[in-house]
Amino acid sequence: MNYKNNWQTTTDVNGNYVRTDAYKQLKKEIAETILQHVEELVAPGLRSHILFYEVATPVTHWRYTGNKNGTMMGAKPSRKNMKSRIAHYHTPVKNLLIGGQWAELGGGVPIAVKAGANAALLILQKENKPAFKIFANYMDGKTSVADVLKSETFKEYDNSWIRKPTPAEKSKQSNPVP
Ligand SMILES: Cc1cc2nc3c(=O)[nH]c(=O)nc-3n(C[C@H](O)[C@H](O)[C@H](O)COP(=O)(O)OP(=O)(O)OC[C@H]3O[C@@H](n4cnc5c(N)ncnc54)[C@H](O)[C@@H]3O)c2cc1C
Structure with missing residues (x-):
């Protein structure tokens, strides 16, 4: 998380990370570097197959999970x-x-x-x-x-829970592919 001053974010009055233009630029640079390495070493022409990609950083993980320091997997087993x-x-x-x-x-x-x-x-x-x-x-x-x-120790459960559709499933239902 502390890479390049917290990925070149700033903080607001509540201590939340603010994603600046410099942050977005840094994400792009790193993604491009990774793609370049992979193209050179493993998959020549990889870029020509990519229509869209998303880049996640520790700041992204922090935004979605609230995890300390934007970690993916909790504390390191060190x-x-x-x-x-x-x-x-x-x-x-x-x-x-x-x-x-x-x-x-x-x-x-x-x-x-x-x-x-x-x-x-x-x-x-x-x-x-x-x-x-x-x-x-x-x-x-x-x-x-x-x-x-x-054992009758636990309360009976009739397995009646139904999962709600995800946003992607809802959008598919309202815009079915012809
Ligand atoms: C990009 C990515 C890829 C991963 N890939 C793998 C993988 O391939 N295999 C693997 O085993 N693990 C993977 N992990 C790790 C795995 O997802 C986590 O270790 C696991 O989900 C942790 O479960 P948890 O229930 O402890 O926490 P979480 O799944 O993080 O659940 C915590 C929940 O609490 C909510 N929450 C936080 N703060 C509050 C609050 N104040 N009030 C109310 N709710 C709150 C959050 O929104 C979240 O829903 C990955 C993680 C990331 C980020």
Whole structure:
């Protein structure tokens, strides 16, 4: 994020990054450099096949996810971060747990899912011991989903949730391709 003074952004009164013309120019220069390298080393003529491209920077990741320093994947699994015990589920706020990529080192979808499940286990361990035992056994591979659902510890769910169409799907529905 701190590359070239935060990618040549400025900040507004609320501390948000402001994307200047210099920022847009820097993005373009870097994208062009990457394309040039790839063309020279791997894919001659690549540019002639590109109709449109988007460039994302840490500022982009920050805008969309709010992640500290615009990181893609949470805290780096480095020796320094291991020694500093960056990974943690409990926070100084009572009953406020971390249940995403920041609870562990490394980030990524698998780590975020693991952290979500572990955070749920920590809550169940305190609030609902029978449910904790069943869920923990399942997580340890000692029981199946069918057995978990049969246990009657969890509330019944009729699988009635329907995903809302994405903006792209909505636009396709209203403008079908002839
Ligand atoms: C470009 C890119 C490519 C990636 N590719 C991969 C990949 O190929 N494989 C992989 O495993 N991982 C990949 N990752 C990483 C992966 O997406 C993350 O590690 C994972 O999504 C983290 O999940 P999370 O639930 O912890 O956080 P997020 O998915 O970031 O969810 C946090 C949510 O909280 C919301 N939020 C933030 N602040 C607030 C607030 N104040 N109030 C309310 N809501 C708020 C955000 O809008 C967001 O929806 C990629 C990430 C990026 C950016």
